[in-house]
Amino acid sequence: MxxxxxxxxxxxxxxxxxxxxxxxxxxxxxxxxxxxxxxxxxxSSKEDILDYIFQIECKKRISYYTEIKNSNREWFAKIEEILRFHFQEMIKDPHIAKIILAERINASRSKLISLDSFAKLPMILADILEEGITEGQIRQCDVKIMSLIIFGFIESVMGEFIINRSEQFLHKALKEICDLLKKGLAK
Amino acid sequence: MxxxxxxxxxxxxxxxxxxxxxxxxxxxxxxxxxxxxxxxxxxSSKEDILDYIFQIECKKRISYYTEIKNSNREWFAKIEEILRFHFQEMIKDPHIAKIILAERINASRSKLISLDSFAKLPMILADILEEGITEGQIRQCDVKIMSLIIFGFIESVMGEFIINRSEQFLHKALKEICDLLKKGLAK
Amino acid sequence: MxxxxxxxxxxxxxxxxxxxxxxxxxxxxxxxxxxxxxxxxxxSSKEDILDYIFQIECKKRISYYTEIKNSNREWFAKIEEILRFHFQEMIKDPHIAKIILAERINASRSKLISLDSFAKLPMILADILEEGITEGQIRQCDVKIMSLIIFGFIESVMGEFIINRSEQFLHKALKEICDLLKKGLAK
Amino acid sequence: MxxxxxxxxxxxxxxxxxxxxxxxxxxxxxxxxxxxxxxxxxxSSKEDILDYIFQIECKKRISYYTEIKNSNREWFAKIEEILRFHFQEMIKDPHIAKIILAERINASRSKLISLDSFAKLPMILADILEEGITEGQIRQCDVKIMSLIIFGFIESVMGEFIINRSEQFLHKALKEICDLLKKGLAK
DNA sequence: GATGAATGAGAGTTCATTCAT
DNA sequence: TATGAATGAACTCTCATTCAT
The missing domain is CATH 1.10.10.60 (Homeodomain-like)
Structure with a gap:
């Protein structure tokens, strides 16, 4: 290293x-x-360290998200896979989840720390949902808001996981959001 | 004052x-x-000010949540009302939304700042959902996780609202989450 | 104070x-x-302290110089008085002489520290000499360079005084420069 | 090199x-x-570099001064030659002039940096003047103080040259000091 | 001899807190 | 009760110097 x-x-x-x-x-x-x-x-500074942390994590997520988005699966499998990836990362390194959650907003005050790339993540989710609509698998809905729901859920679960550290909780949470989306977005 | x-x-x-x-x-x-x-x-200290801010906001929310919970409406109307309340508060004072979002986790590190009461909010949501299940209006699901989804959504929307400050966005967001829950939790 | x-x-x-x-x-x-x-x-900073020191000293000198310049004496008495004033100040506070000598150039690198006013001092000397020429008491010469000579002398003497701290030396030095100027600038 | x-x-x-x-x-x-x-x-240290710079420059000047002092010329030609030498050096390398001016006093605080040799320079000037007196070409005066005047002038001119970088100014300055000394020190 | 990453003492500066008024 | 000048511990960052390669 x-x-x-x-x-x-x-x-x-x-x-x-x-x-x-x-x-x-x-x-x-x-x-x-x-x-x-x-x-x-x-x-160059303490802030620069935080910036680097965000950069690395962001790159990791974006490249994975994009890979999944471009894969040959139906919308639902893609979303599920992204959530699964997130939860796996959380288990691998719970610290990083906490930092992203805790520091993101305060970091956004600093011009040094570029969080632009983080904003791309919900956009990828939105793209996947958009495809689902175009292909007639999902009912009409505002994909941007829907991706915020999914993203907010991820963060909520992060917050809870930081406290209870239960992997079983993560699996249940994954199942529940999937059920909700499947049923709630069906045509 | x-x-x-x-x-x-x-x-x-x-x-x-x-x-x-x-x-x-x-x-x-x-x-x-x-x-x-x-x-x-x-x-007694700078932290104490933050504590007081959280206390006041928390009290405000809990009392309103409880009132709604105990009102004579069906589950869905209650959830909708709680979200509507949240969004109204955001519009009234966008600052407080930002603070809750930005400082909550860091505040939780301090023993001075009691955030226990904030943890009650999702519990009230869970109670409402639980009732919905008992009364046969909602399908079986993990109400604790479901309330996290709703809560996470609120925070996501807060985050977006801090940036775009569009009230119209709030209304659309409310509609989308309601539609998703109604359809996704139906029996 | x-x-x-x-x-x-x-x-x-x-x-x-x-x-x-x-x-x-x-x-x-x-x-x-x-x-x-x-x-x-x-x-506002450590540099700001040095700036203030220079400001105070400069003001003191400029106001005295100007007063002498405008007084009703012949050129030679004026120059002598200015030198006498300088030497008195040196005796009163030898520290300040050292600082001006030692830090002026390095200070000039900083934008914070305004040494513009210090540059006015030789100009006042030049004015006095100029008058002497106009009034026919001094031979033709480059007054700007001549004032540099006088100023350089002051600083040389400062430097020596910092080391030997002899007041007698100051008096002798005053006599010598006066003799040199009187004889060397005569018509 | x-x-x-x-x-x-x-x-x-x-x-x-x-x-x-x-x-x-x-x-x-x-x-x-x-x-x-x-x-x-x-x-051996950063200060040692400065020491070496001073040493080299000093050696250069002392050897030249001594050479001139021992040459077979009258006092005035010798002084003029020394000034001419100084000004030439300044034009060749303006940096060194600035350093000598700016760092000499602060350097003198360090025991590492030996500036003894720099103190010899005015002494050589004094020697030349002394000779002039002995040989009856100069009026009685304190040669030590007179050499300080000349030295102070050199430094004043250095300071001005650092700012304006005009070679013509150097030539005029040389002429003025020579005139002043010639007339002012005559018997 | 030449290198440059690693070092850590020490610098300037900030700011929560106190307390005499 | 209200004030705000005074405090000094603790912060981030620098840089002369070292030493394994």
């Missing part, structure tokens, strides 16, 4: 535990087993 | 604009047209 | 002893018997 | 532009096209 990623991973842990503002550069450096100065060999 | 609430209102404005950590006591005091020292006559 | 000037005086002492870059805010605060934070209640 | 001098030249450029304290070792190394570590193969 590169030193930059070593710092990134450490920062994720500390920021998730303490929040961005309480995550001091000292703490991050200590967690990463490097000196404070080393942080600044790889990042 | 009491001086305490004068400070609360000012704090909401500043925190919404700058985020809790960037909202200095100086800025809050200036916005409230009082001296910094005055803050400490009414609050 | 105002607190701002209390800090200014302390800063002069510390900067003279250690140089601007080695004069830490901690040292200045300690010398001024205030907390570090207090510095920032009166100055 | 040796690597040590390559570094010296680079340091002169950077220090002249930014001042000693803002001239980081990184910048100096980059300007010299070597790695930071390489600096420390030739110099």
């Amino acid at each position: 590169t030193k930059k990623d070593q710092i990134r991973i450490a920062a994720i842990k500390v920021i998730a535990k303490e929040g961005f503002f309480n995550a001091t550069t000292d703490k991050i450096a200590k967690e990463a087993n490097v000196a404070v100065g080393t942080l600044y060999n790889y990042f | 009491t001086k305490k609430d004068q400070i609360r209102i000012a704090a909401i404005k500043v925190i919404a604009k700058e985020g809790f950590f960037n909202a200095t006591t100086d800025k809050i005091a200036k916005e409230a047209n009082v001296a910094v020292g005055t803050l400490y006559n009414y609050f | 105002t607190k701002k000037d209390q800090i200014r005086i302390a800063a002069i002492k510390v900067i003279a002893k250690e140089g601007f870059f080695n004069a830490t805010t901690d040292k200045i605060a300690k010398e001024a018997n205030v907390a570090v934070g207090t510095l920032y209640n009166y100055f | 040796t690597k040590k001098d390559q570094i010296r030249i680079a340091a002169i450029k950077v220090i002249a532009k930014e001042g000693f304290f803002n001239a980081t070792t990184d910048k100096i190394a980059k300007e010299a096209n070597v790695a930071v570590g390489t600096l420390y193969n030739y110099f």
Whole structure:
């Protein structure tokens, strides 16, 4: 692992535990087993670290979302797959879920941190739903709002998972949202 | 208005604009047209102000939720009314929506700030759904997860509204979630 | 004395002893018997303190120079008086001489620190010489360069005085430059 | 050119532009096209570089001054030649003039940097004047102070030249000081 | 000799909190 | 009760110096 990623991973842990503002550069450096100065060999500021964290996570999600979107499945399988992917990521690294949830809005105040790409995620969901409508598999609806519903659900579940850490809960949650969408969006 | 609430209102404005950590006591005091020292006559710390903000908002919501829950309407009308209430509040004071969204998780790190009461909100939603099931109006489902879906939706919409500030968007969003729930939860 | 000037005086002492870059805010605060934070209640930055020091000194000199320039004396008495004033100031506060000498050039790199007014001093000297020429008391010469000579002399003497601290030296120096100018500029 | 001098030249450029304290070792190394570590193969510290710069410049001046002093010319021609030499050096490398002016006093605080040799320069001027008196060509005067006048003039002119960079100004300045000295020191 | 990533002490600055008025 | 100047711990960031390669 590169030193930059070593710092990134450490920062994720500390920021998730303490929040961005309480995550001091000292703490991050200590967690990463490097000196404070080393942080600044790889990042121009503390904010830059958060930016990098978001970038990496975003890239990961967008590339996966896009892959699924372009795959040869029906709308419902695609949505289900995206949710499944999200939940798997949460289980793999619960810290990152917390950071995204907790810091996104405050991060958006900073010009340094570009969250444009994060905004693309609901758009991909919307595209998938749009296809479903065009192909006559889904009833007429506002796909943008519908994708917000799905996204909000993901975040709600994230929030709950951060607290209870139950994988079983994730599976049940996945089933419930799928049932709701299937039935609620049928023609 | 009491001086305490004068400070609360000012704090909401500043925190919404700058985020809790960037909202200095100086800025809050200036916005409230009082001296910094005055803050400490009414609050024991900066965090205490945030706590008070959450308390007030929470009380407002819980009392309204409970009222609606106990009213003599069918499940669907109750849920719709709760959403409508939320959206109205958002329009009345968009700042508070932003704060709840942005600071809730970071606030939860502080022992000072009691967010227990906020956790009650989804429970009330769950109660309403539970009733719907018992009375045979809704199909079997996990009401706790279903209430998370609704709650997540509220927050997603908040997030979008903070950006676009379109009231029309709120109305469309309300219609979409209602349609989805009605159809998706039908027996 | 105002607190701002209390800090200014302390800063002069510390900067003279250690140089601007080695004069830490901690040292200045300690010398001024205030907390570090207090510095920032009166100055926006460490540079701002140096700026203020220069401003005060400059104002003092310009007002005196101008007064002398406008007085009803012949050119030679005016120049002598200005030099005498300078040397008196040096004796009263040798620190300030050192700072002006040591920090002026580095200060000029900063946009914060306005040294424009310092540039006016040689101009006043030049004006006095110009008058001397017009009135036929001085031979033709480049007054701007001649004022640089006088100014350079002042600074040289400052430099020497910082080291030897001999008042007698100052008096001798005054006599020598006066003799040189009187004889060298005669018609 | 040796690597040590390559570094010296680079340091002169950077220090002249930014001042000693803002001239980081990184910048100096980059300007010299070597790695930071390489600096420390030739110099024991950053201050040591400045020391070396002063040493070289000083040696250059002292050897020239001495040569002129020992030459077979009358006092006035010698002084004129020394000034001419100084101004030529300034034109050849304006950076070095700025450094000497800006850093000399702060450098004097450091025990590492030996400026003793710089103090010799006015002494040589004094020697030349002394000879002039002994040989009956100059009137009685304090040669030490008179040499300070000449030295101060050189520095004043340096300061002005740094700003306006006009060679013509240098020539006029030379003429004026020569006229002043010739007339002012005559018997 | 040459490198440049790693270091960590120390810098300037901020800001929640206090308390004499 | 209201004030706001004073506080100083704690923050982010810098940079001269080192040393394994």
